[in-house]
Amino acid sequence: MLMETVFSIKPVFAVLISLLAIPGIISSRTQNIRETWTLVAAGIKLLIILSMLPLILDGKVVSFTLFQVFPDIGISFRVDAFGMLFALVASSLWIVTSIYSIGYMRSLDEHSQTRYFSFFAAAISATIGVAFSANLLTLYIFYEILSLATFPLVTHHQDKEARSSGRKYLFYILGGSIGFALPAMMITYHFTGTLDFAPHGVMAGHINSGLALMISMMFLFGFAKVGIMPMHSWLPAAMVAPTPVSALLHAVAVVKVGAFSVVRVFTGIIGTSVLADFNISTIVCVIASFTIIIASLIALSQDELKRRLAFSTIGQLSYIVLGVALLSKSGMTGGMLHIAMHAFGKITLFFCAGAIFCATGVKYISQMKGIGRRMPITMTAFLIGSLSVVGFPPCGGFISKWYLVLGTIESGNLIFLFVLLGSSFLNAAYFFPVFYNAFFCSEDQMLFEDKVEEAPLWCVVPLVITASISILLFFYPQPFLKLASLAVSTIMGG
Amino acid sequence: MKTLGQITVLFCGGLLLFFTSDFPDFGDANSPASLHLSPYFIENTLKDTAVPNVVTAILADYRGYDTMFETTVILTAGLACFLLLRIPKREVKSRYYLHEPTGVTLRFEGDKYPQKSDVFKRIDSNWVPYDLIINFTCRLLIHFIQIFALYVVAHGHYSPGGGFQGGVVLGASVILFAISGNLRAAIKRFGEKTAALFSAAGVFIYAGTGALCMMIGEHFLNYNFLSPLLGTDRIMARSHGIFIVEIGVAVTVMAVMIWIYYNLSSAGKQDEGL
Amino acid sequence: MEQILSFIAAKANYWAYVILLMVGLYAMIVKNNLVKKIVGMVIFQTAVILFYVSIGYKTGGTIPIIIYGDGHNSIIEPAAKAVDYINPLPHVLMLTAIVVGVATLGVALALAIKVYQEYGTLEEDEINKKIRA
């Protein structure tokens, strides 16, 4: 199937627009001007991306080469359905998170806000860069920029805890990418002579089974942002960051970039046929399933809300990997859709955690007794978010999970069906105590004084928006579903 | 360290000796070195440059560019010694003065010392009475040494000699003066600033001549193009060009030798010294 | 035996330079006193100068100053023959190398004076002791 390619500089602008905003952010004299820069850049970015959406839905591809850094590889951009799906999620959530950040940072009166917003902008640029990469090199470059741009965000508090977490963060992320992903990329280049993403991969016929397995594993663990065990422990550590950072970066941008990269490499470089022929997919499925189950079990035992969410994220990310590694159409659709659905659900949860912390200063679930009565909007949104993550109708999460389940059946590996169902049950189990504490505890057990009420408006509005989108996506999953199935049909054919 | 040194030396020496077996014999007129470039020089130097001394011609013309940097190396050494050692205007803790009418030596502390005086004469702290014979002989010799040096510079075209040799002899004459008398007397006659200026000026004469050739004509140091200035034919212009740069070399070498001697002998203080 | 001797005689210049070179190198590695090391360095450089100058020699050649000429009427003079004169090029090169050697010696001595001002000694082991102390 030959796709029509449109040459346009739009993807470059989509990537660069928030970088261009950084000088504005730094030079702003007042907070309001600075925040205006952030929001304007976010808006323009979303508009640029939306303007490319019709083209992509028509089955076309937008492409542009910026620099020719090697004789046969350049820093080039290519927007296809899968990239579009991810970019759409990231850029729309960026606006919401920007609004939320403003409220959160102002109400807690955090220091170094200018630095915060600058690196925030750099991070989203890198995320879109990953989404629009035309080849593995470009993807890797933006992946690394993202790792570094998020470091000051993760360690925003600059205290001892932030320091050790920051170390862990960089150790896993940079160590993984330099130690595993980079060599894997070079070996790939050596054997295939290209790094461009192709619909069916580039490796078929160039490589033997042992090497293919080794490269696949190096990519899977090298892109440590996807949090496959045992490369996961940076994620809970990184929860020391301010909540909006955790929300955008660790529920949306960073971890999804990891998942996106793994999926892109598996489909675009290694190729489904290689994965199937050498039985690599089964191994990947097993690793992913293992991560899903273990992460869910660990999440059960966490008392700090953000840590529990972090382990939940680790598990959910592996759904994406699992879905793709099942190598069935529905599974892959489900995996890709899950990027979007989980993003909206999980960001709601993080926003809620942040709102609770903003309003009460409480971090632990055991201390949240009766909070639902004081902060009803927040906790309702929390409910919706968790339902979406667990995969209950009428939330977006149900759709992706439905496709995943279909995928396991299609592929005939029923054991993974049980993994999915079992983990969903575990998901429900670790979210349930939160509501129970929040809504059903008796008045005398409450640990709060009377004055506790909803967080500031800047915080509440975004979480209401994301929660409603989560529900909306159940009824109208169209753009994402369309994009995912378009992407899958290019990969799987037909 | 000793065994390490012995091993290294034996190994290197053995290796070097081993490889000499293929080398041309001593005095072999048919070795490649004597057959490739050198016949050209011997046979054509006179035609090309009108200088009978082939070494001088190669030095200052064919490989004149090398020699310019060779002169610069000397200048570099002078500057390096100055930069490393020179301590300007250090407060001297004590000075010794000889009261000439009585022959009594006095030691002055701090800055209380006789300024300009006819009876007091400053002497070094490790001063020994001058030996009249040495003093007299040196004074006598220095003139002849200097005249000989100028001869060596001027006759580089026709006999062994040239800028380096002449310059060194010139420098040696001043150094001899400093050794036979004292450092301060030498510095009074040939000051440090003079030495610095001369050493830069010598290279400047060389490189400036080259740059002049480049501006008038085509190539750096191509003396042919000096012929309109010198009023001679192009071949003779080369001969004269060589002489000009030889003078530059002599000036630099002389000045730097003296300058280095000043700095080394007094450890940079240029107050007391050999 | 005679063969060996004649062989050595034919290569005597190389033997001489290698021995000198090694003497210099040995002094630079082994000697404890910095000035002795500097002297070793000078011997080391001089050995190379000897090597160069010796390869310019031709049996039966004289110094490379063309005998009959003063340059003004070169046309009527017989052309100089390469065999009659020794190879001038190594001499030119070694003028440069000598100068470089002198310059290096000057800088080395200046540095040695600085070292002496700093540590009050030129013996390497004593300096090391002072550094460690």
Add this chain to the structure above:
Amino acid sequence: MTFFTTIFTFLPDLPAIIIITPLLASLLAAASGLFNRKTPFLIAAAALFISFISSIILIMQVVETGIVIEYRMAGWAAPMGIVYIIDHLSALILLVITSAAFLNFISNRKNIETEFRNKEGAFNSLYLLFTSGLIGMTATGDAFNLYVLMEIASLSGYALIGLGSNRSPLATLNYLFLGTIGATFYLLGVGYLYIATGSLNIADIASIIPTMMNSSIILFAFIICMAGLLIKMAIFPLHGWLPNAYSDCSNVSAGLIAPLTTKVTIYIMIRICLTLFSPEYTFNYLKISEFMVWLAIITIFFGSLSALAQKDYKRMLCYIIIAEVGYMVGGFFLGNRIGISGAILHIVNDAAMTLALFMAAGIFLWKTGEDSRDSLKGMFGKMPFTMAGFTLAALSVVGVPPTCGFFSKWYLISGGIAAGQYMFVAALIFSSLVNAVLFFRILEIAHFEPFKEHNHDHVYHHSHNTLLHHHQDHHDEHYETTKHNGVVKEAPLEMLIPFIAVSIMLVILGLYSGTIVANIIDFVIPAAII
């Protein structure tokens, strides 16, 4: 681009101008320094700028026309006289040398004035002589002329680094011993080539060598030349002089010498292996590639591990330099096109990175008066632009895209894989990870630790030569901290702008590395090498 061609037809003497300008200016600087303290700086800066512009025009000219420029010194043709050869490779290295020397110089005006009070003339003069020595080494087409210029660069280098902390004279003296052995070995090698071929011109010798491939004289000339160069480029185990010599000296000198000396020596090695001895001789006939790559691997491991053990910032940089030497030597001796491209590209990139790191060291010293790593505490808040530039340089050394370090490493690793030298690949990756740890430790201190009040009694740090102790009355002109009472702000613009320029160059070099390789480096490597 015909503009440059036009300029060139007006200035056919550019290959001479690029080196003569610093030489003449060094004389003027030395002389004017006797009378005035400010003029030497202006003269030197102007001369370096002219050289810099000339090198830009030259590289444009070479890339534009593709013709190798041959310039006859004194008007004599190749084997008789000395010629200068400006081809793609030398033009590239010339640009690196002149730009690095120029930027480092203009950013250090204040440092020179404080550290070399009353000797500005001599210092600036030696700085220019060092630069012209390197320029000459790069451009010359004559094996013996190379030796002379190498000695100019070395001697002025000894003088420049001999002034520093109280340990530097001894370190420099040891450097001088080893440097002299290296240079003398090289001279001996040239002598061997001369008795084998009778010529001194590189191109001429190169045309004779194929007729006598089996000669043991040629073999030994190669060995001894390489031995000399390896000493001078500080490869393991001949590296001992480098850390002491570079870390104890003043920052101005370190900023000039550390980025350039080893790189130019490696360039000479490449020149000798590729141009003088043919690639056929170096790679096919001698079969030393394997040995050299292993030497490089050991150097990389050794340099990285030693860097890890250092507490002092500049010493750490010195060991990183040693490891980087391993990159380039190893990359070159991989013997394939990609590896050699990587080695040459890394010469450019590494010069830029090292320059940036040493310039940063200069700025930190100027602002805080201290040399230790602890002086960086809280610097991200105080000097955000400097730290941004420093971070870029650090990332480049680690090899994080899109900075230039990544791209040259990419070539080196690809070359290693193509040559089957997996140990070399492993060494490169290991060294990247170690560098990441090293620089992360520093950045962590700057990011996390609170800003430290600097102790002004000790602001007057040790690296000052005795000269300065006699000018206590000028104390107020020393490091700014004495005036500002502990309030450190962003560096003065004249330091900051060149530094930021270099840091941005790191990214630009990275993004345009494809262009550099396609337009310049591809022409350097003989077609015989695949």
